[in-house]
Amino acid sequence: MSESFAARAAALDAADPLADRRKLFTLDDTVYLDGNSLGALPAHVPARVQEVLTREWGELRIRSWDESGWWTAPERIGDRIAPLVGAAAGQIVVGDSTSVNVFKAVVAATRLAPEGRDEILVDATTFPTDGYIAESAARITGHRLVPVAPAEVPGALGPRTAAVLLNHVDYRTGRLHDLPGLTAAVHEAGAIAVWDLCHSAGALPVGLDAHGVDLAVGCTYKYLNGGPGSPAYLYVAERHQAAFDSPLPGWTSHADPFGMTPEYTPADGAVRGRVGTPDILSMLALEASLDVWDGVFIDEVRAKSLALTDFFLECVAGYVPEGRVTSVTPAAHVERGSQVALRCEDAKQVMSALIARGVVGDLRRPDVLRFGFTPLYVGFADVERAARVLGEVLAQR
Numbered sequence: 001m002s003e004s005f006a007a008r009a010a011a012l013d014a015a016d017p018l019a020d021r022r023k024l025f026t027l028d029d030t031v032y033l034d035g036n037s038l039g040a041l042p043a044h045v046p047a048r049v050q051e052v053l054t055r056e057w058g059e060l061r062i063r064s065w066d067e068s069g070w071w072t073a074p075e076r077i078g079d080r081i082a083p084l085v086g087a088a089a090g091q092i093v094v095g096d097s098t099s100v101n102v103f104k105a106v107v108a109a110t111r112l113a114p115e116g117r118d119e120i121l122v123d124a125t126t127f128p129t130d131g132y133i134a135e136s137a138a139r140i141t142g143h144r145l146v147p148v149a150p151a152e153v154p155g156a157l158g159p160r161t162a163a164v165l166l167n168h169v170d171y172r173t174g175r176l177h178d179l180p181g182l183t184a185a186v187h188e189a190g191a192i193a194v195w196d197l198c199h200s201a202g203a204l205p206v207g208l209d210a211h212g213v214d215l216a217v218g219c220t221y222k223y224l225n226g227g228p229g230s231p232a233y234l235y236v237a238e239r240h241q242a243a244f245d246s247p248l249p250g251w252t253s254h255a256d257p258f259g260m261t262p263e264y265t266p267a268d269g270a271v272r273g274r275v276g277t278p279d280i281l282s283m284l285a286l287e288a289s290l291d292v293w294d295g296v297f298i299d300e301v302r303a304k305s306l307a308l309t310d311f312f313l314e315c316v317a318g319y320v321p322e323g324r325v326t327s328v329t330p331a332a333h334v335e336r337g338s339q340v341a342l343r344c345e346d347a348k349q350v351m352s353a354l355i356a357r358g359v360v361g362d363l364r365r366p367d368v369l370r371f372g373f374t375p376l377y378v379g380f381a382d383v384e385r386a387a388r389v390l391g392e393v394l395a396q397r
């Protein structure tokens, strides 16, 4: 059996149009399946960061805000991310954390919504930060927060709904939610749709413009490989930009920041989503890391992602003793992101044993083994090895 899976892996790797991307990354002989938490390092980034430190900061100092393009980096890098999430230029600004951008987006969504609405719906299964922030945003704006499972959102929408905050892919199960359908339902109810793209951007097509999403946020350190704590982004659809009223109107979002006037006049366009001074070192590391996407189409990334997760599920079924794991990731492609989550007894010890044997996934307590598949650097031989080692670890326990 292992020979037939190994032979198939070799054939799939040989036919993989993205196989050569792997050499753009710094990787060792571990199987790295945690790119849905922290993406791997693109090999050219350290030299670029060194140049920013030595030349741009060390020698040019203050001049770099203009001469090295530091000041305009948030919008410039937003435009690099835009095609990966199906957005035309001029709608994404990079900066702050996802948490902070969730706050901006949810509060701004309530201000864009029709008068008199008093409910915010939030994905009840959300990554916690979104729920915490939505709760605070609701309290500040005088809304009632209603946690709802994404599939139940259409039934929960109504004339009281101001805004809805949803995750495109669930961080725990890897379930892909119906962004086009749910966005349309939110709009039918006259409300504003805010999407968190942390687990989908860089792994699958999002189609923000095509599906009429209002506002979106996401991180850049997972499938976009921007590095630990790299800045997040905020998408404000062009049609909402003139009315976008940020709850954090920092000076860098001002129409004339260096006028330093006491009155706040917001800038036009994506700039309006900025807050304070951009964190240039992280931001420029992210910018460099985005080079790995040059010439890559997100549809081919999606095709490989599905092939990787299909093959993993098949290898797990073949290698893992019956009944030891259960996939909580949907089998249907339309409902699957780019990770596989397996429910498993003693998941903590099992994940430690996997990591000790060079297969790096992560644990989501209490009982979920999570494996993220980053199509730019994970290959089919990695998948076969991960499933085989999982089978060996479980057979020994």
Ligand SMILES: Cc1ncc(COP(=O)(O)O)c(C=O)c1O
Binding pocket: 097, 098, 099, 100, 127, 129, 130, 167, 171, 196, 198, 199, 219, 232
């Ligand atoms: C769906 C989702 N939203 C938000 C975050 C995190 O936000 P922040 O970048 O502010 O830590 C994560 C992961 O950390 C996430 O998975």
Ligand SMILES: Nc1c(O)cccc1C(=O)C[C@H](N)C(=O)O
Binding pocket: 036, 037, 038, 127, 171, 172, 198, 229
């Ligand atoms: N952002 C993280 C961090 O700073 C440390 C450890 C993990 C993370 C993560 O991104 C967790 C991730 N969002 C998740 O889906 O679980």
